[in-house]
Amino acid sequence: MSKRYALALAAALAVLVASRAVGATTWQSLAGAQSFDEAIQVEAFLPNELWVHVGDSITWTFPADEVHTVTFLKPGQVRPSNGAGCPGTTPDQSNFDGSACVNSGSLLEGRTYTVNFPTGGNFKVVCLVHANMTGAIHVLEQSEALPYQQTFYDDQAYTQRAGLLKDGAIQLGLLRARAQQNPGYQVNAGSGEIVATGGGSHTVSVYRFTPESIVVNVGDTVEWTNLDPVTAHTVTFGTEPSGPLQPPSAGVTADSDGARHAMFASPTDSLHSGFLVAAPQDRIGLAQANLAVARFRVTFTTPGTFDYICALHDEVGMTGQVIVHQARR
Ligand SMILES: [Cu+2]
Numbered sequence: 001m002s003k004r005y006a007l008a009l010a011a012a013l014a015v016l017v018a019s020r021a022v023g024a025t026t027w028q029s030l031a032g033a034q035s036f037d038e039a040i041q042v043e044a045f046l047p048n049e050l051w052v053h054v055g056d057s058i059t060w061t062f063p064a065d066e067v068h069t070v071t072f073l074k075p076g077q078v079r080p081s082n083g084a085g086c087p088g089t090t091p092d093q094s095n096f097d098g099s100a101c102v103n104s105g106s107l108l109e110g111r112t113y114t115v116n117f118p119t120g121g122n123f124k125v126v127c128l129v130h131a132n133m134t135g136a137i138h139v140l141e142q143s144e145a146l147p148y149q150q151t152f153y154d155d156q157a158y159t160q161r162a163g164l165l166k167d168g169a170i171q172l173g174l175l176r177a178r179a180q181q182n183p184g185y186q187v188n189a190g191s192g193e194i195v196a197t198g199g200g201s202h203t204v205s206v207y208r209f210t211p212e213s214i215v216v217n218v219g220d221t222v223e224w225t226n227l228d229p230v231t232a233h234t235v236t237f238g239t240e241p242s243g244p245l246q247p248p249s250a251g252v253t254a255d256s257d258g259a260r261h262a263m264f265a266s267p268t269d270s271l272h273s274g275f276l277v278a279a280p281q282d283r284i285g286l287a288q289a290n291l292a293v294a295r296f297r298v299t300f301t302t303p304g305t306f307d308y309i310c311a312l313h314d315e316v317g318m319t320g321q322v323i324v325h326q327a328r329r
Contacts, residue, residue: 023053023055023142024053024055024056024057025052025053025056025057026056026057026058026059026114027050027052027056027057027058027059027150027153028058028059028061028150028153028154029045029046029047029048029050029058029059029060029061029153029157030045030046030060030061030062030063030157030161031045031060031061031062031068031069031070031107031113031127032044032062032063032064032066032068032133033046033063033064033161033164033165034063034064034065034066034316035165035168035169037317038064038065038066038207038316038317039168039172039206039207039208039316039317040165040168040169040172040204040205040206040207041064041066041168041204041205041207041316042064042161042164042165042168042202042203042204043066043068043127043129043130043132043133043202043203043204043205043231044133044160044161044164044202044203044204045060045070045125045127045133045134045135045200045202046156046157046160046161046202047135047153047156047157047160047197047199048125048134048135048136048197048199048200048201048202049135049136049137049138049197049198049199049200050135050137050138050148050153051138051140051146051147051148052117052137052138052139052140052146053139053140053141053142053144053146054117054118054119054120054139054140054141054142055116055117055118055142056116056117056139057093057114057115057116057117058114058115058117058137059112059113059114060104060112060113060114060115061111061112062107062108062109062110062111062112062113063109064108064109065108065109065315065316066108066207066313066316067106067107067108067129068106068107068127068129068130068133069082069103069104069105069106069107069126069127069128069129070102070103070104070107070113070115070125070127071086071101071102071103071104071125071126071127071128072096072101072102072103072115072123072124072125072126073086073101073124073126074098074099074100074101075098077101079126079128079131080128081128082106082128082129085103085105085128086101086102086103086128088103089103089104089105090102090103090104092104092112092113092114093114093115093116094115094116095115095116095117095118096115096116096117096123097117097118097119097121098119098121098123102115103128106128106129117137117139119139120139120140120141121139122136122137122138122139123136123137123139124136124137124200125137125200130203130230130231131230131280132194132201132202132203132229132230133200133201133202133203134199134200134201135197135199135200136198136199136200160197160202164195164202164204165204167193167195167204168192168204168205168206171191171192171193171206172191172206172208172210175188175191175206175208175210176210176211178210179210179211180211183211183214183215185214185216185220185221185222185223186222186223186225187209187210187211187214187222187223187224187225187320188209188210188224188225188226188227189209189224189225189226189227189233189235189276189296189310190205190206190207190208190209190226190227190228190231190233190310190318191205191206191226191227191228192204192205192206192227192228192229192230192231193229194229194230203229203230203231205228205231206228207233207310207313207316207317207318208317208318209224209310209318209319209320212319212320212321213320213321213322213323214320214321214322214323215323215325216300216322216323216324216325217324217325217326217327218300218301218302218303218324218325218326218327219299219300219301219327220299220300220324221261221297221298221299221300222297222298222300222322223259223295223296223297224273224276224295224296224297224298225276225294225295226276226277226278226294226295227294228277228278229278230277230278230280231277232275232276232277232312233275233276233277233310233312233313233318234272234273234274234275234276234309234310234311234312235271235272235273235276235296235298235308235310235320236270236271236272236273236308236309236310236311237264237267237269237270237271237272237306237307237308238268238269238270238271239270240272240309240311241272241311245272245274245275245311245312246274246275247274248260248262248272248273248274249262249270249271249272249274251263251271252271252272252273252274255297258291258293258295259293259295259296259297260273260274260276260293260295260296260297261296261297261298261299262296262297262298262299263298263299263301264298264299264300264301264306265301265302266302266304267304267305267306267307271298272311273296274293275293276293276294276295276296277292277293277294278292278294279291279292298322300322300324302324303324303325303326304324305321305322305323305324306321306322306323306324307319307320307321308320308321308322
């Protein structure tokens with residue numbers, strides 16, 4: 001049985017099982033996707049624009065090891081942090097009509113979350129973890145014709161996922177090639193891109209340090225730069241901070257160009273960069289964002305092998321190593 005046929009069959013069975021009213025349909029979408037090695041994470045609803053009828057539902061399936069949320073805020077509601085929810089979470093099979101927010105909470109591979117739409121309207125769906133993972137749900141009256149069937153959305157999800165994964169793979173390949181051609185003191189701490197659709201935006205991110213291992217001498221300074229337009233990463237040696245991950249550890253200073261900087265002496269010590277992340281996109285009519293802190297420098301003062309992780313993404317393999325040799329006389 002082809003995968004597409006299986007998906008269509010599963011969708012058809014879901015309709016039969018889940019129908020709550022005569023003619024009500026449960027539509028299918030994805031929240032996230034990833035490459036086999038988990039290095040490329042698609043932060044997107046696939047597809048991110050659906051037209052459904054009043055009384056219909058949409059089930060989002062979470063196939064990735066990076067967390068996402070399916071969240072419908074009230075119109076104009078200030079975007080909360082992921083931990084705060086909208087506030088909190090709402091149960092599977094919640095209704096959304098625009099009067100109260102709906103939030104799945106952070107979900108991982110293997111989970112699903114269904115939202116019912118009892119009234120008409122045009123609604124924005126967002127992921128509270130990934131700012132540029134957004135979409136639109138158009139809830140039309142029963143008397144209106146819907147433009148697409150589930151098979152169209154399945155094809156669209158497949159095509160968009162393939163395109164985003166390909167973009168991420170090209171970025172990772174270019175970064176690895178550049179690191180091989182110009183071995184120096186630079187480490188790339190992630191990259192990515194945001195893609196607009198008619199319904200919102202998709203993000204694809206590379207969750208890898210390139211090069212993953214770098215060799216330097218005592219006294220050298222290694223510089224990490226996060227090139228992702230929206231996703232934060234950290235450079236964390238030793239024990240992860242027990243509290244919030246946004247601030248750097250004590251002793252991290254700012255260079256005159258704004259980059260964070262630390263001296264580091266022992267492979268058994270701990271050191272945390274804090275969030276390295278691009279500035280949020282500016283919007284006309286609002287105060288401009290401060291400059292980003294997307295760069296971290298560490299000067300190594302003793303030889304040794306220094307292993308580190310991204311404290312946000314080590315579970316999908318975002319780890320690295322600095323090997324520090326005694327300088328030659
Ligand atoms: Cu990361």
